[in-house]
Amino acid sequence: MNAVIVNNISKQYGKKKDLIQALKGIFFEVKQGELFGIIGPDGAGKTSLFRILTTLLLPDGGSASVDGLDVVKDFKAIRHRVGYMPGRFSLYQDLTIEENLEFFATIFNTTVKENYDLIKDIYSQIEPFKNRRAGKLSGGMKQKLALSCALIHKPSVLFLDEPTTGVDAVSRKEFWEMLRSLKEQGITILVSTPYMDEASLCDRVALIQSGEILSVDSPEGVINAFKHPLVAVKDNNMLQLLNDLQRFEGVQDAYPFGEYHHVVLKDGFTANAVSTYLQQHNYHQPDVQTIRADIEDCFIALMKTGE
């Protein structure tokens, strides 16, 4: 059975004049026990989607179900069994760690003791500070507490809206390890993130942009679908280099990517062709190497074909 089914969901905000189409009729399914990533930039519609699935918003069109329950009709039942962690830290800042956790446990008709196993790995890291107020915690600790609170009632589906935004690299890595181990316990996890590099940590990902799903696949699947040759190019004058690259007939697309420019070539062209072209244009020793596409390259390519 699928834990989450999204069927032609659409959502718009605002009145006629400045109508914003946040979700434009999207489809996807999440399998039981899957770690499913929703990857897209800010404003792509991730939060709207999460709010619809957690029964906080009503969709304007289409239907969706969580755990076999309709998000509109059975919203009360869904609220009993899902865990939700909003993008913004939303715990009580003036309560201590322990009070927050106990409060959420009672609200969900359970006790900390009952489900301690589930959160032990996460909670034990912040337990030494359990008498500290939540407002005084560091970003990473807040995140752990929020996750513990969202998990305390042993939800069947866990919704995490941008849990790693604004969290340092080490905490991010830890956080994803925690998600991995939660997945082992059979919890279906939907996580949204604007960071492309986190896509590879998911079982499957949905790439979303401007309210539309560009692709739903496993991270490898997404990358494998990238068929064009891709090279990374570097030289002293990067701006000039980009201009020159875009003028080359074999180039389908070129864009800055970290310290390199990534160049998507038309079929039949290779790194050598790029090297030759650049040398003809007074670049002495351009650094050109063939690389494997990553999720971000795929995302950019999908975005451009969408347009």
Place this chain on the structure above:
Amino acid sequence: MKQFISFVKKEFHHIARDKRTLFILLGMPIMQILIFGFALTNEVKNSKIAILDQSNDPSTQALRSELDASRYFDITQDLHSYQEIEAAFKKGKIKMAVIFPARLANDLDHFNTAQVQLVADASDPNVANTLTNYATAIILDYQDRITNNRRLPYTIKTEMRMLYNPQLKGAYSFVPGVMAMVLMLVCTLMTAITIVREKELGTMEIMLVSPMQPFKIVVAKAVPYLLLSIVNISSILLLSVFVLDVPVNGSLLLLIFESILFTLTCLAFGLLISTKTDSQQTAMFIALTGMFLPTIMLSGFMFPIENMPLPLRILSNIVPAKWFYYIVKEVMIKGLGITAVWKETLILTGMLLFLLVLSIRNFKIRLA
């Protein structure tokens, strides 16, 4: 039920940990009672007056000492000419001048009539009015005494008795007023803010995605403020009885019951505001303009409703504080029972139910 208790406990934590707000909530009624009781009083006491005595005979001296002896007046200045009167007023030192014409005692003895002029500073009309009334009363009193031995033909005397408040103390009217004001502030403003704060902080988002029924959230939010209000009611009553000497003439139980009824009405109004707003600032603004101002202006506490133009008089009927103010006055000051205030009680109950139903129907079970 366990959910509910735990939620109420959490609310108490919020209140107890915000020491400054708690201090204001509990200190405000005490401050207001003390300020109204001792500083902001519309009673006229120890007003400074000047006397221009052109006669200086036994009669004027007697009048002068009568005025000075009363607790309303302090004679601070003796004037010697008409020109000095205006100068004294301009300096702002005196509120009233009493002018005795020349040969006052002589006129009184021989013509059976004499005149005294009172000149008052009417830049504050109420004070000027009160002062001249007091002075007239004192002078009439004196006249009564000197005519006591003779029989005058055709005299009508007015005998006055001030019921319920024989000393005409301001406290008798402002204690009910302050009670209405404080309960209104604590309940309406604080409940409105506390729910909207959860929206602002995003905690409402999590609370909604939980088995906790929205109805319970709302009630749990109101409980601590109800208790806080009961503390405030007690401190106001204690202060008014023991510090301001305003007795509770009627049934204390009825008074407390009515106060709780009013508190609940205010809470319901606060809830209604919170369902309609998304920021603490808006909530505060609406609570203040929607409840605080009408409470002060239209409850009859500061300004008599009878003197208002008809539209305002009609409007005052929808202000809960008006009814509460009336009830407290009847019960606390006049000592009347439920039979005297059942109509007003019913009106308040109606308002409570109306606001409660409206706010529960308006409570959003989703974000938008």
